Amino acid sequence: MDKKKIIFIMNPISGTANKAGIPELVDRYLDKELFDYEIKVTEHAGHAAELANKAKNNNVQIVVAIGGDGTVNEVARSIVHSETALGIIPCGSGNGLARHLMIPMNIKKAIGIINKCEIRDLDYGIINGYPFFCTCGMGFDAFVSHKFAESGKRGPITYVENILLEGLSYEPETYEINVKGSSIKYKAFLISCANASQYGNNAYIAPQASMSDGLMDIVIMEPFDVLEAPQISIDMFNKTLDKNSKIKSFRCQQLQIHRSKPGFIHYDGDPVMTGENIEISLQEQGIKIIVNPEANRDLRKPNALQSAAAELFNEINIIRNDISKQGRRAQALSKVLQRKLNI
Numbered sequence: 515m516d517k518k519k520i521i522f523i524m525n526p527i528s529g530t531a532n533k534a535g536i537p538e539l540v541d542r543y544l545d546k547e548l549f550d551y552e553i554k555v556t557e558h559a560g561h562a563a564e565l566a567n568k569a570k571n572n573n574v575q576i577v578v579a580i581g582g583d584g585t586v587n588e589v590a591r592s593i594v595h596s597e598t599a600l601g602i603i604p605c606g607s608g609n610g611l612a613r614h615l616m617i618p619m620n621i622k623k624a625i626g627i628i629n630k631c632e633i634r635d636l637d638y639g640i641i642n643g644y645p646f647f648c649t650c651g652m653g654f655d656a657f658v659s660h661k662f663a664e665s666g667k668r669g670p671i672t673y674v675e676n677i678l679l680e681g682l683s684y685e686p687e688t689y690e691i692n693v694k695g696s697s698i699k700y701k702a703f704l705i706s707c708a709n710a711s712q713y714g715n716n717a718y719i720a721p722q723a724s725m726s727d728g729l730m731d732i733v734i735m736e737p738f739d740v741l742e743a744p745q746i747s748i749d750m751f752n753k754t755l756d757k758n759s760k761i762k763s764f765r766c767q768q769l770q771i772h773r774s775k776p777g778f779i780h781y782d783g784d785p786v787m788t789g790e791n792i793e794i795s796l797q798e799q800g801i802k803i804i805v806n807p808e809a810n811r812d813l814r815k816p817n818a819l820q821s822a823a824a825e826l827f828n829e830i831n832i833i834r835n836d837i838s839k840q841g842r843r844a845q846a847l848s849k850v851l852q853r854k855l856n857i
Contacts, residue, residue, distance in 0.1 A: 518575045518631070520544075520601070522553045523565050523589055525581035533605055536580060539621050545629040549576075556585075566592035574598055576804065578628060582606015583648060583714060587782040590638070590801060591645040599633045599802035608714020608783065610648040614725070615710075616809040632807045635799035636725040639709045642788050646781035647801070649713060649720075652771070652792065653704030653735075654684050659780040686737045690772040693764075700762070705771065706733040707794050711753075713783070720763070721753040728798040729765040736760045768795040 522540060526533055537553050544551060556562045562579065566589040569577045578601035579589040590600050603624045604612035618624050641650040686703045708720030708731040720731035738746060738760050749755040756763055771792040778785045779792060 517550045520549045520551045520576040521569045521574050522578045522580055523562050525556045525585040543622050543625040562588035563592045570596050570598045576601050580605055583608055583610050583782045584784055586611055590647050594801045599804055601628045601804040610712050610714035611710055614712055616806045627806050628804055630807055632805055633802050634805050636801055636803050637709055637796055637798050638800050639796050641781050641794045642792055644781040648710040648782050649706055649708045650781045651704055651706035652779045653702055655704045656778040656780040656785055659783050659785040687773055692770040693766050700734050703735045703737050717750045718753045721756055729767055730796050732764050734762040
């Protein structure tokens with residue numbers, strides 16, 4: 515049996531973890547009876563795309579992205595509609611696509627998935643010419659992606675900081691959404707188009723999304739107040755966001771969105787400024803990806819960030835309830851005082 519040619523493309527600066535030991539782990543745990551391999555290290559922005567495109571043109575069967583969703587996107591968009599398959603060793607700050615596919619965060623186990631080499635044809639999307647594989651969107655999540663990129667720091671703490679700092683003052687926009695000739699206007703906090711189920715860090719924006727159904731899950735989050743925010747966050751981590759009253763969702767293969775002014779959109783978390791008109795479409799079975807053969811067995815456990823977030827939101831709910839009780843008590847006392855003083 516001929517060995518498969520496989521190239522690993524490693525982004526040394528994605529995420530928060532040091533990747534110096536990864537080449538040794540690849541050499542130790544990759545099945546060399548199945549694969550001939552090389553490791554390439556990116557040297558500048560866009561280099562991963564260049565390396566992946568060259569590998570595709572040289573008929574390399576598998577290209578593995580070692581990094582976060584940005585690196586995965588660079589590699590993946592270079593090999594769509596080809597016979598070259600995408601593999602993922604997740605080393606980013608969110609790892610949305612890898613988590614959706616249930617690829618282990620442990621590097622040794624992720625290499626084990628590559629050794630099994632189960633390849634499937636999956637969907638991907640395009641927003642205004644930019645391919646995305648996990649999610650794209652506009653509104654607050656694109657705004658936060660821009661702030662996150664500006665901050666120069668990586669990791670979920672930076673993301674949460676930006677949400678807390680900016681969320682309460684963010685002004686929702688009005689969007690006109692057109693699907694198959696029918697249009698409707700929404701005032702929305704954000705609109706997300708999901709090919710996969712989550713942003714990353716097990717924050718599920720579209721819990722029912724599938725990469726093999728030929729459809730995107732369109733999620734419209736309506737404006738909400740500060741007391742409603744904790745429940746929305748809890749629902750996102752608990753995979754129940756689609757049940758929240760502030761969420762409107764539907765599925766489609768193509769849509770157009772018009773807004774009143776230019777602004778940011780994001781594709782897999784990368785922000786870009788674009789105009790008033792936004793075109794989004796799904797490309798059915800357009801990319802080959804190595805998947806976890808046991809992905810249908812949901813073995814996920816809450817990660818540390820998820821557990822910490824749940825604790826935080828529980829505390830917020832307790833405080834919110836206390837404030838509500840104190841408010842009712844104050845109102846009752848006020849009425850008593852008014853009666854006693856004959857006001």
